[in-house]
Amino acid sequence: MNKKILIPFLSASLITGFIIIASCKKEDTPAAAPKDYSFVQEFDSMEAMLKQGWVVKNNSRPLGTTVWTTGSFAYDAKKGPSGYPGASTSHSGVDYTVCIFSAQGDPTPRVPAENKIGRASCWLISPAVAMKNGDKIIFYSRTLASPATFKDRMEMRINYNNASVEIGNDSASIGDFTTLALGINQSLTSTGYPAEWTKYEYTVTGSNVPKMGRFAFRYNTPDAGNAGANGQGVGVDAVEFISKRY
Secondary structure (H helix, E strand, O other): OOHHHHHHHHHHHHHHHHHHHHHHHHHHOOOOOOOOOOEEEOOOOHHHHHHOOOEEEEOOEOEOOOOOEEOEOOEEOOOEEOEOOOOOOOOOOOOOEEEEHHHEOOOOOOOOHHHOOOEEEEEEEOOOEEEOOOOEEEEEEEEOOOOOOOOOOEEEEEEOOOOOOOOOOOOOOOOOOOEEEEEEOOOOOOOOOOOOOEEEEEEOOOOOOOEEEEEEEEEEEEOOOOOOOOOOEEEEEEEEEEOOOO
């Protein structure tokens, strides 16, 4: 046999052999496990919470002076309630997060009558997580008193579209958070929001494969503010995202 033909033939055979062996090794290597996005947030430290990817935005109109913050258990005669007074404590952990009526400012007397009510729309947005069918979002919430003198309302909304924190530019807008997962006291009644820590649970639907998104708590109370007919404050604690394992 001609050596000029034999040597290339042997080289090609060796290369083919290496490719087959390498392919077998790849097939034997197990696939990497998907990232588990499960977490529990106790809200014991606002600074730590923000570092972990939570975002606070206030779209209230008129814009008020407070946002979601770490709760406390005292009433200041000048500043108003910053949490729940008396023997009230967090549901778990050291503390909780709270949003109160002063997230909305008071309309000026000179605005048209139809614009004097205003609306609190203050958002607490979760870190970005990969959501899919069967995942669960669990949290605990309460207000100051029930029956309430000043009524409160809150929503949990989900952005299944992307990992953005876009909520629009006014108190009525919801931006990318188009899915209303849960609404607490949507009818704005005096007894519709519990005055003790109450568990709420939502199971993710509509996403067959994991897709990055966010969920958010929206303090959504019309006519809040210091002079408003509604709005005392709501607390949130022990938020848990459970990524379903297959």
